[in-house]
Amino acid sequence: MSIRRQLTFHGILLYRKYYGEHGMLIKFFTAECGKKMFLVRGATRSRFKMKADILPFTYGVYTGSIAYHGLSYLKSAESTHHYLNIINNINLNAYATYIMGLIDAAFPDSHPAVKWFDKLYYGLKLINDGLDPEIITNIFEIQLLSVFGVAPDLKGCVICGRHDLPMDYSDKYGGLLCIHHWDHDPHRSHLDSKTVYYLRVLSKVPLKKIGRINVSKRTKQQLRRQLDDIYDNSVGLRLKSKRFLDQMQRFKL
Numbered sequence: 509m510s511i512r513r514q515l516t517f518h519g520i521l522l523y524r525k526y527y528g529e530h531g532m533l534i535k536f537f538t539a540e541c542g543k544k545m546f547l548v549r550g551a552t553r554s555r556f557k558m559k560a561d562i563l564p565f566t567y568g569v570y571t572g573s574i575a576y577h578g579l580s581y582l583k584s585a586e587s588t589h590h591y592l593n594i595i596n597n598i599n600l601n602a603y604a605t606y607i608m609g610l611i612d613a614a615f616p617d618s619h620p621a622v623k624w625f626d627k628l629y630y631g632l633k634l635i636n637d638g639l640d641p642e643i644i645t646n647i648f649e650i651q652l653l654s655v656f657g658v659a660p661d662l663k664g665c666v667i668c669g670r671h672d673l674p675m676d677y678s679d680k681y682g683g684l685l686c687i688h689h690w691d692h693d694p695h696r697s698h699l700d701s702k703t704v705y706y707l708r709v710l711s712k713v714p715l716k717k718i719g720r721i722n723v724s725k726r727t728k729q730q731l732r733r734q735l736d737d738i739y740d741n742s743v744g745l746r747l748k749s750k751r752f753l754d755q756m757q758r759f760k761l
């Protein structure tokens with residue numbers, strides 16, 4: 509038996525797929541109860557009223573019959589908006605899809621994470637507003653590491669704690685090493701100082717407060733390589749949406 513309750517909630521649509529003859533399964537990241545899967549009956553019928561409310565890259569206020577376990581049902585949409593530039597740009601679309609894939613992988617269903625709901629809302633808004641999607645994506649990747657149980661120490665050298673010296677990242681130590689301790693890890697990342705600076709800044713910057721991003725191509729390439737290393741070696745997550753993003757980047761070069 510599944511207990512349901514009627515609830516008005518704030519949701520960002522993470523994912524949708526066709527279900528049965530006319531239905532659709534829709535996953536929302538909600539502010540109130542985390543990730544929730546909804547069955548929407550009749551979603552593909554031509555006279556279905558909520559068509560625009562359940563398009564990809566939509567967010568808003570909805571009412572549904574929420575089950576703690578299993579499928580919930582969507583009843584109505586009160587006020588919904590679209591990240592229009594993301595919808596219309598395949599490049600932005602790929603970044604946003606990957607970020608939502610990360611959120612989907614990071615949290616179990618029904619696990620309230622309102623802080624992350626806000627982050628996702630602002631992150632997608634910044635991408636939609638034209639800020640650098642690569643850096644916004646890096647912010648999610650770095651800040652989600654602790655949710656994935658990997659929390660690299662980016663405050664200071666993991667051996668001596670100093671943070672006023674040239675630093676490098678060490679996968680072996682799961683954090684930074686100062687120049688005096690580089691000999692501890694012959695396989696350290698060999699990042700330049702700017703990249704280390706950005707790793708540290710992006711790990712704590714509030715998305716809500718970002719107004720401008722200006723990071724060089726070289727630094728972005730190093731950040732990409734470092735984060736790929738951490739995700740491959742420590743998190744062990746390989747999303748299809750990330751592979752698509754990588755392919756897209758290669759075609760652009």
Ligand SMILES: [Zn+2]
Nearest residue numbers: 665668686689
């Ligand atoms: Zn040190």
